Amino acid sequence: MSVFSGMNISSSALTAQRLRMDTVSANIANADSTRARINEDGEFEPYRRKIVNFQSDSPSFRDQFSKIKGDENKTVNGVKVASITEDDAPFVTVYNPNHPDADEAGYVQMPNVDPLQEMVDLMSATRSYEANVTAFNATKGMLMKALEIGK
């Protein structure tokens, strides 16, 4: 466990939250994209909402080893993004016969993005980001204070 591991923990969370914000941005940007990709049948498919999954960063081999050896071990490791998955929720169907992607009955499949949900997620990510900035500054302040010992 190095001196700066506290800062590394906080910065890992900053990276993760930043990626979450980016994903939310992508979701909102594509809230109306009916042609996100081409499926197996050669037809356009609407955009699917992306979800970021966090995971507590697993301890390294060295940490596990020293734990078994009985050495001092604290296993504080921060967070990482485990995966970005797609929301399986059904697409929203809207009646719009003039749309180029409308089917024979005049219905268009729109992305399963709920702007409200995205905004809540965005605010949550922002708050978490701020909390981690505070934690980072706390660690930094303590390290700077430690440099004053003996002055």
Add this chain to the structure above:
Amino acid sequence: MTFFSRTFDSLQHGLDYAALNNKTIANNIANVDTANYKAREVEFKSILDNELKTNMEAKRTHEKHFNFNEGINQFNVTTNKGTSYNHNGNNVDIDKEMSNLATNQIYYNALIDRMNGQFNSLQSVIRGGS
């Protein structure tokens, strides 16, 4: 009588605890949105016991009497597995973590301040009070 009084050891252990506590809190805050993460906590009491162990000896009239110096000689990081504050199984109380973070900072700064006080006292003695 040692040159460096036992106060230094106590302060040093206190600083060790505060540093570890800070890392644990930082980790809890980092994992505030992680599914199934359970908050961790550093226990200070064991280290206090350890400090007292060398200072205080119980007067025992029988060998099977309990001594004061029972206890583990490290701080423990414990995980609070019992609760769940969120639908995703997370139990980090962000308000609690933030206030603990602030408290810990002040505690750490106070210890550093005392350490500097000790050094200044020593310096004063070395200079002969001049």
